[in-house]
Amino acid sequence: MSVEQNETSNISGQDSANPQNAARFGVIDTRLGPHGGLTLKLRFDFGTLPKIRKLLNVTLTAIGPENQGPLELTVNGFPLFGGKQSTDRLYRTGRIDLNVSSSVYELSQIRPGWKIFVDLK
Numbered sequence: 001m002s003v004e005q006n007e008t009s010n011i012s013g014q015d016s017a018n019p020q021n022a023a024r025f026g027v028i029d030t031r032l033g034p035h036g037g038l039t040l041k042l043r044f045d046f047g048t049l050p051k052i053r054k055l056l057n058v059t060l061t062a063i064g065p066e067n068q069g070p071l072e073l074t075v076n077g078f079p080l081f082g083g084k085q086s087t088d089r090l091y092r093t094g095r096i097d098l099n100v101s102s103s104v105y106e107l108s109q110i111r112p113g114w115k116i117f118v119d120l121k
Contacts, residue, residue, distance in 0.1 A: 023046070023049055023117070025118070027040055027113065029041040030111060033100070037107070038099070038108075040098050040116065042095065042098065045115070049090060052086060052087045053087075060073040060075060060116050060117065061116070061117040063114065065113040065114065069114075071105045072102060074100060077098075077099045078096075078097060078098060079099055
């Protein structure tokens with residue numbers, strides 16, 4: 001299977017390695033978000049892609065490249081820059097931007113290379 005075919009099967013959510021309603025994203029970039037939160041630019045790695053509306057107020061788990069964490073994050077919404085977030089766009093590009101916060105953890109340690117796990121049981 002070529003790399004391009006593999007990416008297509010991953011983006012479509014058909015990866016058999018994770019059959020539950022879970023998805024893993026990689027952090028591409030971070031920036032300070034509104035009201036003390038953090039904006040995460042994410043790229044889909046594998047699993048089942050969630051619908052955008054199901055991500056609002058969901059709890060995410062962040063794990064660092066050297067097994068730092070896990071940190072629990074709450075999705076507060078979607079940033080306005082870069083265009084409207086939509087399920088179609090997520091399925092087409094495999095990318096999404098999220099505004100997240102945490103009342104317990106210091107978010108400044110999250111950097112590119114971290115993995116974000118979404119489990120929508």
